[in-house]
Amino acid sequence: MSALLEMKGISKSFYGTQALKDVNIQISSGEIQAVCGENGAGKSTLMNIMTGILQPDEGDILFDGEKLVDLNPSQAQARGISIVHQELSLCPEVSVAENIFMGRVPEKKRGLVNFKEMRLEAEKVLARLNLKIDVKQPVGRLSISEQQMVEIAKALSINARVLILDEPTSSLTESESKILFENLLRLKKEGIAIFFISHRLKEIFHICDSYTVLRDGVYVGSGQVAEIEPDDIVRMMVGRELDQSYPDKGTEIGKSVLSVANISREDEFENISFQINEKEIVGVFGLIGAGRSETMQTVFGINQPDSGTIKLFDKDVTANNTRENIDQGLIYITEDRKAQGLFLEMDLNANVVAADLEQVTRNGMVDKKKVAAVGEKFVKIMNTKYADLEQPVKSLSGGNQQKVLLAKWLAVDPRVLILDEPTRGIDVGAKFEIHATLRELSNNGHAVMFISSELPEILGLSDRILIMHQGRLVGELDAKTATEEEVMMYASGRKDDFNN
Amino acid sequence: MENAQNSSFLKKLFGFREASLALVIIAFALLLSVFAPGFLSRYNINTTLIGLSMDGIMAVGMTLVLVVGGIDLSVGSVMAFSNVLAGMTMVTLGVNIWISVLVSMVLSIFIGFSISQFVTKIKLSPFITTLSMMSIARGLAYIVTKGSPVSIGEISDLFDFIGGGKTFGIPNPGLILIILVIVMDFLMRNSKIFRKIYYVGSNEEAAKFSGINVNRTKILVYILCSALAGFAGILNLARFGVATPTAGTGAELRAIAGAVIGGASLTGGEGTVLGAFLGIILVALVNNALVLLGVSVYWQQLVIGLVLLTAVIIDMKVHGAK
Numbered sequence: 001m002s003a004l005l006e007m008k009g010i011s012k013s014f015y016g017t018q019a020l021k022d023v024n025i026q027i028s029s030g031e032i033q034a035v036c037g038e039n040g041a042g043k044s045t046l047m048n049i050m051t052g053i054l055q056p057d058e059g060d061i062l063f064d065g066e067k068l069v070d071l072n073p074s075q076a077q078a079r080g081i082s083i084v085h086q087e088l089s090l091c092p093e094v095s096v097a098e099n100i101f102m103g104r105v106p107e108k109k110r111g112l113v114n115f116k117e118m119r120l121e122a123e124k125v126l127a128r129l130n131l132k133i134d135v136k137q138p139v140g141r142l143s144i145s146e147q148q149m150v151e152i153a154k155a156l157s158i159n160a161r162v163l164i165l166d167e168p169t170s171s172l173t174e175s176e177s178k179i180l181f182e183n184l185l186r187l188k189k190e191g192i193a194i195f196f197i198s199h200r201l202k203e204i205f206h207i208c209d210s211y212t213v214l215r216d217g218v219y220v221g222s223g224q225v226a227e228i229e230p231d232d233i234v235r236m237m238v239g240r241e242l243d244q245s246y247p248d249k250g251t252e253i254g255k256s257v258l259s260v261a262n263i264s265r266e267d268e269f270e271n272i273s274f275q276i277n278e279k280e281i282v283g284v285f286g287l288i289g290a291g292r293s294e295t296m297q298t299v300f301g302i303n304q305p306d307s308g309t310i311k312l313f314d315k316d317v318t319a320n321n322t323r324e325n326i327d328q329g330l331i332y333i334t335e336d337r338k339a340q341g342l343f344l345e346m347d348l349n350a351n352v353v354a355a356d357l358e359q360v361t362r363n364g365m366v367d368k369k370k371v372a373a374v375g376e377k378f379v380k381i382m383n384t385k386y387a388d389l390e391q392p393v394k395s396l397s398g399g400n401q402q403k404v405l406l407a408k409w410l411a412v413d414p415r416v417l418i419l420d421e422p423t424r425g426i427d428v429g430a431k432f433e434i435h436a437t438l439r440e441l442s443n444n445g446h447a448v449m450f451i452s453s454e455l456p457e458i459l460g461l462s463d464r465i466l467i468m469h470q471g472r473l474v475g476e477l478d479a480k481t482a483t484e485e486e487v488m489m490y491a492s493g494r495k496d497d498f499n500n
Numbered sequence: 501m502e503n504a505q506n507s508s509f510l511k512k513l514f515g516f517r518e519a520s521l522a523l524v525i526i527a528f529a530l531l532l533s534v535f536a537p538g539f540l541s542r543y544n545i546n547t548t549l550i551g552l553s554m555d556g557i558m559a560v561g562m563t564l565v566l567v568v569g570g571i572d573l574s575v576g577s578v579m580a581f582s583n584v585l586a587g588m589t590m591v592t593l594g595v596n597i598w599i600s601v602l603v604s605m606v607l608s609i610f611i612g613f614s615i616s617q618f619v620t621k622i623k624l625s626p627f628i629t630t631l632s633m634m635s636i637a638r639g640l641a642y643i644v645t646k647g648s649p650v651s652i653g654e655i656s657d658l659f660d661f662i663g664g665g666k667t668f669g670i671p672n673p674g675l676i677l678i679i680l681v682i683v684m685d686f687l688m689r690n691s692k693i694f695r696k697i698y699y700v701g702s703n704e705e706a707a708k709f710s711g712i713n714v715n716r717t718k719i720l721v722y723i724l725c726s727a728l729a730g731f732a733g734i735l736n737l738a739r740f741g742v743a744t745p746t747a748g749t750g751a752e753l754r755a756i757a758g759a760v761i762g763g764a765s766l767t768g769g770e771g772t773v774l775g776a777f778l779g780i781i782l783v784a785l786v787n788n789a790l791v792l793l794g795v796s797v798y799w800q801q802l803v804i805g806l807v808l809l810t811a812v813i814i815d816m817k818v819h820g821a822k
Contacts, residue, residue, distance in 0.1 A: 302708070302709070321711075321713075322708070322709070322710075322711040323711040323712075323713065325711075326711040327711075332709070334709050339703075339705050339706070340703075340705045340706050340708075340709045341706055341709065342703070342706055343699060343702040343703045343706055343707075343769070344702075344703065345702050345769055345770070346698070346699075346702050346769070350698075350699075354699055354706070354707075354710045354712070355710040355711055357692050357695065357696070358692070361692040364691055364692055364693070365690045365691055365692065366690055366691070366692050366695050408710070
């Protein structure tokens with residue numbers, strides 16, 4: 001079987017850092033290929049080159065035997081090479097049909113839009129994905145998974161031959177992921193070649209035919225998924241053995257530091273009570289829409305609860321704003337690092353000191369030397385890969401951005417940490433490092449609470465598990481004895497300990 | 501080793517946008533001194549400096565607003581309002597000029613405070629809020645004067661000295677601008693409170709989640725911007741001795757142009773006071789060149805527009821599109 005798309009000897013560097021070095025990859029029609037690698041391994045760069053967003057410094061791209069020179073995004077699109085990014089890029093106020101035909105709207109005479117044809121075509125392409133929705137409604141009203149289908153439909157409508165999916169399941173629930181996979185298999189039968197970028201090995205082994213592994217911008221290996229074990233891929237990605245996937249659990253539990261009693265906020269969550277202790281890691285599980293982030297943001301002081309009380313170190317902090325909570329050692333690390341976490345245009349140092357300018361200020365003036373010292377110290381503690389502390393954060397890979405976000409919060413010297421999806425969309429190696437950091441903080445007497453949508457992570461990292469369902473706390477389990485099935489029973493609303 | 505240090509120093513200097521802007525200004529001034537006789541005359545330099553000082557003061561305030569991610573279209577009108585109010589309270593009510601000045605400044609600050617409340621509490625867009633305020637303040641200036649300029653005559657030696665005198669041979673309005681630029685540039689680069697403006701402008705949500713009081717930062721910025729516009733109005737009164745309802749017409753555009761040429765980003769998070777100052781100088785030099793070369797004043801606005809476009813395009817090419 002000859003390759004549909006082949007990239008040979010691709011090299012690319014930015015800011016003096018080699019992002020890709022002599023990378024080869026190829027894919028045939030009807031093949032689903034996993035692209036694996038840690039953050040900063042060069043996956044995104046490679047895909048950006050494939051879609052014409054970036055130009056390689058060296059190397060050739062062959063498509064259907066034809067050599068593509070100076071590929072730009074519209075040429076790539078015209079050949080049917082499309083990418084669906086992790087962050088969707090639709091216009092929320094515009095209709096589904098118009099989003100699908102963005103830039104290629106069918107016309108009647110005199111430049112008027114042929115809405116009828118557009119709707120019919122949109123319905124036709126959505127039917128290939130087994131999605132029956134009103135194509136006249138604004139895209140913003142659809143669920144995230146439906147929006148993703150619209151993005152895929154958009155790619156299909158340009159006669160897609162190569163489809164790249166970047167972390168497509170990172171914001172989907174399990175059942176939504178299943179629907180996505182069914183669709184991918186359908187497209188595979190149509191002969192479309194699919195690159196599937198994911199950190200979830202289970203998914204890769206479930207859906208992919210073949211794999212290519214990158215590490216630090218270098219090609220490590222490729223082959224058929226059927227002929228390899230998950231552990232082998234992990235080993236290829238990190239270049240070392242992961243002797244255990246989660247750090248040891250805590251041995252003793254310290255005193256209670258944060259206690260939340262009966263807090264409610266209209267339309268968000270109801271009657272939530274819990275406490276967290278020093279030297280303990282508490283995992284909060286729930287499906288999308290369970291109200292976990294809303295609850296924790298209220299505890300942090302982004303919003304105030306309608307009723308109930310929050311006590312930090314035995315002091316009533318219910319009415320505190322975020323600044324007061326940060327100063328007293330309570331922090332919340334957002335799940336949305338781009339929108340709520342980082343100042344992407346600003347450099348690493350400026351980001352690290354953002355939540356505690358006080359510690360680098362003398363007589364009202366920011367001391368640049370201190371900023372540089374604090375920046376370097378915490379970026380290094382988090383083992384972040386960077387070329388220059390004064391490079392903008394947006395030039396880092398996703399996992400390294402996440403490390404900068406954590407560095408920013410460790411720099412405020414917190415006592416109680418609430419982390420929202422701290423390892424979403426990042427690779428195995430960085431994930432392991434973040435888990436180890438959290439356990440170390442806990443062992444050193446910090447109280448740690450984290451929200452996660454990944455069951456293995458909830459069971460593996462936590463000492464205790466809280467489960468939320470539709471704005472209510474429904475279960476509390478000891479992580480040593482809990483099982484995935486049990487947690488899921490609570491999360492899906494089939495079991496409820498507190499609200500009968 | 502030494503070489504490496506040198507090259508990184510040069511890289512920093514040329515990466516430093518104010519340096520390249522200063523070079524452009526110097527080159528332009530050299531050209532003018534050759535081709536436009538009279539450019540280097542003391543008279544020309546002094547009038548140009550006085551002419552740009554009011555715009556410069558407003559460009560300083562505009563920079564703060566642009567960095568925080570907003571815009572203030574009302575500065576020219578607030579300048580006129582403050583100018584007219586100070587003049588008229590004195591002329592019609594017969595109060596002491598310093599009390600008039602105080603009243604004017606308090607009301608300018610109040611305008612800034614109102615803008616900030618609309619922007620932070622009601623969440624109106626700064627563009628619409630200040631577009632309305634632009635019309636309201638200008639309207640007030642016309643109402644108070646019934647549309648025509650009112651002379652205030654000679655009032656106080658000190659007041660006249662501030663507007664018309666010189667210190668160390670430099671016209672006082674220019675000197676005031678220079679001091680303001682030095683102080684505000686230092687504060688914007690170093691002070692904790694002013695650094696927060698960059699964080700808020702760069703990513704408002706992230707600033708909120710980092711415990712930075714976003715609203716307080718915006719309130720500070722809009723108040724400072726209006727206060728500086730009001731101050732420019734007072735300075736204008738001190739300079740010309742006439743309460744003029746048309747003062748500062750089009751000043752918002754020149755202030756925005758100066759700030760943007762100097763590196764401020766309309767999407768927030770970027771910009772320096774020094775850059776805005778240099779931007780305003782460039783705008784003033786272009787105007788001055790047109791005058792000296794005998795080009796009709798009607799061409800000025802057109803040329804300023806072209807200069808702004810050119811500066812922004814060059815910046816995009818050099819620093820990468822945003």
